[in-house]
Structure formats: C-alpha cells, structure tokens
Amino acid sequence: MSFVRNFEPEGRHLHGGYRSTYDHANYAKYDAVPASLKRRKYAAPAWEDSQMYYLPYTVQNNFSSANFQAPPTRSNADTSTSASLQLDWSIFEDDKPSFMSRDEIDRYSPSRKDGIDVRHETHLRYSYCAYLQNLGMRLELPQTTIGTAMVLCHRFFVRRSHACHDRFLIATAALFLAAKSEESPRPLNNVLRASSEILHKQDFTMLSYLFPIDWFEQYRERLFEAEQLILTTLNFELNVQHPYAPLTSVLNKLGLSKTILVNLALNLVSEGLRSSLWLQFKPEHIAAGAAYLAAKFLNMDLAADRNIWQEFQTTPSILQDVSQQLLELF
Template sequence: MTRDDIERYSPSRRDGIDALRETHLRYSYCAFIQNLGLQLELPQTTIGTAMVLCHRFFVRRSHACHDRFLIATAALFLAAKSEETLRPLNNVLRTSCEIFHKQDITFLSYLLPVDWFEQYRERVIEAEQMILTTLNFELNVQHPYAPLTSILNELGLSQTALVNLALNLVSEGVISGLACTLV
C-alpha cells in the first residue's frame, strides 16, 4: 500500500472523513499519547510505539467508527507491555481520564455514574484486543532513535543542538505518520 493509496482509500475516507480532518485526528491522538506517556513517565520509544500502533490501526479502521482517545489509551498500554516498560492498567486509566476530562479523578467519581471506571476499564481492554487482532498481533516497531544517536556520537556531535533537532524531526515523523511503516 502506498502513501497515496492510504490517503485516497483509507477506511476513514470511505466514511466521509477528508484527508485534512484525518490529519487533525492523527495529531490529536498523538498529542494525547505524548501527554499520557509523559504523565506516566514512559520513555519516548514506548510513546512512539503507541503512536505507530495507532497509525497502523487507523490505516485499517475508520476514525468514524472508533473513539481515537480510547484506542490511543489502549495502544499506549499495549506499547508499554511490548516495550517492557509496564504500567498498571488502573494507573493508565486514571491518568487517561484526568487528561481527557481535564479534571482530577476524585472529582470525576462524583460527576459520572457509579460504575464508570469499571466500564471504561472493560472498553480499554476490548480496544486492546481489537488493536491486536487488527494488526495481526504484529507489535514490532523499529525506532530510528538508537541508530541516530549512535551515528551522531560517532561523529562527535552528541552534545550539540543538532542532536535535539534530529530527535525532534524523528519524533515529528512518528507523529505525522511518515515514519510509520505498514505491516
């Protein structure tokens, strides 16, 4: 599948979501994943893996049919497992809810139904299973961070502004989907 094929024939396009709107949706779930990952003190590789898993998922499934923040939460939980940087599911869920609702979890318990947290937990677990089956259990993501820093170290550029620029460009590529290889 080429990038042009993805842009023209994605499931989201078939459901009436144009390319510009889909790009906005991609950036919004990546910002959510970045924020969630930082709050959970996860390494950037885990955060990047979650972004790539979301990109791969939404190449095969429509944004119109799936809650991007639910999928993003499940993708980060799954990425933390696959990158061996585990975080307890309840911690991921609490932090996700606080970011999404922009309120402390203690206030949410007064605003939402009694069993909302258990329902949310079940929905995230179901989303995790959907991601796994949609991606045929292929969770391997090759990140460019390690080879890039290795090359910059060899060139004696490990302590320069070039390193930050290069890493930021790589991260932007992951967010935009440029670094996302289809499996």
C-alpha cells in the same frame, strides 16, 4: 522559529517531544462532523461536547460488545462505490514490516469511505498524538514507549475508519499495550485514572460524584475490548523500530555525537511521530531525513562526507521525501 529542545536518549523521559505551542487541552478542536456523517455514529467521545460520562458505546447505545469490534455494515451501494478504495491488506501479514507510499495511505484509508478527507484525518491524527504525549508524560513513560503507542495507532487507523472507532480509547489501549511491549508496563488502573482526568479535565476523586457508581468498571471493560481489537487488527504485531538508534550511531561515527545537530535531528524525529512516516519508511531512512533537514536548518553541509548517506542506506529521493514531510509539520 526555534526547533531546538532538550532531548533525552532512549530509555529516558522526553517531556518536550511536541512543540509547547500545541494546545494539549483542546484535542477535539477539529472534530466537527461533516453533514454527510450524521447518518452514522461518529467516533467523538462524549466528553468533547457534553457532560456525559465516558462510557463504552455498549452502555450508551445498548449495543452488544461484539458491535464494538466491527464497523457498521455498509449497504451494497456503499460497497460498490468504494471498490476503487481497496488495498491488499495481506501485505501486513508477513513477519517483516511492509511499507506503503504516502499516496496509498491518503487514498486507501478506510476513513475515506466515511467522508473523512485527508486534511481532517491529519488533524485527527495530531489530536490523538497530543493526547498520547500528555498521557505518557503523566505516567512517566519513556519517549520511545509513547512513540510506539503513536505508531500502533497509525497502523490501526490505516486499517480501520476513524468514523467507526473512538480514537482516544484506541490510543489509551495502544499506550497500555506499548508500555508492556517496551518493557515499561504501568498498572491498568493508573492508566485509566490518568486518561479519565485528561479526558474530563477533572480530578479523579471528583468523577465518582459525577458519574454512575460503576462507570470505572465499564471504562475498564471497554479498554479491554479496544486492546483486543488492536491486537487482532494488527495481527498481534506490536514491534516498532524507531530512528533514534541509527541516527545517533551514524552521527557518532562522524564525530557529531555532542553537537546541536544531534539534538535538533532527534527532536525532528520526535516531531515526525505525528506523521505517517513510520508507515512509509525504514527507521534509518527517517533518521537520514531528520539529519538532512537539521543540517539545512543549521547551514551545515553534511554532503561533504560522501559516506554519510551510504551509512544511512538511503538515496537522495528518499532524503528529499522524508525531509519535506518533516518540514510540513511546522
């Protein structure tokens, strides 16, 4: 298997951030809802299983707009049985980024309370990342902006359950926010049109004939609600640091800036966006793990330079952990 693709540095467009073998058209491949979830509204968009138009739940189910921003109320029994699945979310309210272990992310995800196991949630994460990559490419956004949107979604769903929120709507709003925060904004109507075409697999001009006359305005309102929900859930913290800069900086110091190692390591970083690594490690740690794994693929011995891992400010255990999680993506 070849892992090498053409990588374009930050600020330029990378259209090969994911393996070409990934089927971007089938985002809902893993959306089968467990029987235990049939008691509640599951966050599968209507386009996945019917010809219903993509409207806010406020329209489809006659809910008030406030209901969109809060998960369904659980019974006392549900609350008591899930007491062990609690985490002190105040750690995310500091100015400096806080990190969780992989075990904490897997065990304390709000989706566990709704019957979504780790494997299912992983597939849901992959699906919204593939969708974001497709949407970002259509909007000609830099890869760093697309990556920021993915990380914002990861941060959102480590606090909110997949069973209560439409991940594709959240992803669309996250990309709209990321484009603004990364100083590469796109007009809202352009984002909505492109996302509608991807979700419905129809040219935008055809959608006006298929859906009610005000469907686009309702979709716009729903995205505004999702944008506000993301901001409040993340405490208005949209800053995301990526490993691209520390990776290229350290390898440049070693005289490896124009080698296949850099290209492969950068692509491994882009692949890693599908994982929860950004919730677990600092950017330089992810960069080190990507460089370490790339060197192993190429049978290169980076350990010959004893200062390289010190440059990344990392340890052998972190190297092993990051590289192993990257390897699991293939």
